[in-house]
Amino acid sequence: MPLFIFCQETILMTAERSTPLDGVVEKKIRSERRVLQYPHLRENDLLWEKRVWRLIDTREKMNLTFRNPKENFFQVLIEGIESGAIAAYSPENDAFEFPMAQQDVMDELVFRDTLPVYDPTTLEPTMQIIEDQLDPARVVRYRLKEVWYFDKKHGTLNVRILGIAPMIVEEDAQGNFKFERPLFWVYYPDCREWLARHEFYNEGNDHQQLSWEDLFEMRRFASYITKESNVHDERLEDRLSGLDRLLKSERINQEIFNFEGDLWSY
Template identity: 20%
Template sequence: MNKFFSFAALAAGLTLSVSATAQEQATTASSNGSYRPIPNSDIMFRKTVWRAIDLREKQNKPMFSEGKEISRVIMEAVKRGELQAYKNDSLTSTYNPQEVSANMSYAEASAGLSDEEKAAGFTQEDTSTDDGWGTPAPKKGAKGKKAAPVKKTPPPPASYEYRYKDIYQMELKEDMIFDKKRSRMYHDIKTVTLLVPSTLSSNVSGIEKPIGTFKYSDLVKVFRANPDKAIWFNPQNDAQHKNLADAFELWLFNSYIVKVSNPSDSRLDDIYGGQQQGVLAASQAAADLIEYEYSLWSF
């Protein structure tokens, strides 16, 4: 009888231990954005990689078809409240829909004065306070008396949202993991970030500006819930369009590496001293990861 109770207690303890482990793994997976997390006990090798995706490239155009751009699908889901946006790929702080919309907007630049107008003595000040030649303009108040000039505050410049076609730059964060149980390398996507391209004339900062970062697991839910919009367009066969979630799973896009995890958290172009050197380093990094996977079979 004592042996029976001991065996029952051992079985109950193992069950609780397995449940606790499963719960811990599920919580970790939901917090890092992974859609198909791999248990830590099965991971032999892992390297975090950041990739840039230019949706204007020929191989990426199926994700950027007219009226069904991936940027449109994501932003409309944010506006409907179906998708949570984060400030960065650490996923520790969030944006509300209004902040995301502001990140995707730009202010109309003021036309300013021409060179001829500046040479003639005109200034950017409100012309209602002077006569256009630097002399205060007289204003009459009550009983014909001259009133003090009133300086009017010009209205703020108008703000406009970028077109979805303008948002053609994305950044993907993934863990390249070698699963020793299945003996293969996996691309475990964590996050996708939408960026305002630096090449847009309306982006006066001249640098890429993040609009928002999104968990890949959340994006898969949005793509699956909107199959009529989240389409990877098949240019060869209209009967074989795929869902954007399938396109990511099948890796039906082109990208290039911009950062590999390192102690200083630096991008490749910063490490190697220039954009051109960074492109060469990206090709080398991709080749090194492929060679590592192949070399595993030589032992």
């Protein structure tokens, strides 16, 4: 009788699921988990803050998960914009002042070029507009805007990411590099719920389901600083180059982490 009941339950479970289970158990933890809200902060609680801009290069080994063909981070952002779960903002500035319409974002993903098309019979050329969709693999870098601040109420140094912008390289007709620009900005605090429902590839443990929101909150990515808040609103590349720029980026990082220790030392 127990064996018969077990077989009945197995048949019913198989009937409910239309496709075979690709794994040992059905994973529901990530889909049922909720985003942990940021703690409430008062203006008087902030003793110090500094804004920095970072660049994530997905070609680095630690960032290869951003280029996962099954769950490319750029595709996750685009799907969120298409569904209305994520709002995009104009790349004209990073203050999130000018929202972009969904169609405007989609237009940014289409490249149009005028090319001659030859008639196979008369060999006469006809100019036609050719459209090509942006390959997600072309987005290799992301710009981050974040704020480091010291909470005197709890005596801790914290960081909050404010925005993320995918970067695209512009080339000339010969395929030479011209410049790099952001496609759009997304306001990260409003994206957390969407990112928490999408899993990134966690190397080393296929069972531990971590979301893109976990990746950013746990800061499991490699990056370097390209700008800090300054009176001239300059980027590091505007006045430094090569090794000097990397050393300055590292000094800014060190100054931020030393700030908390200096408070308790002096």
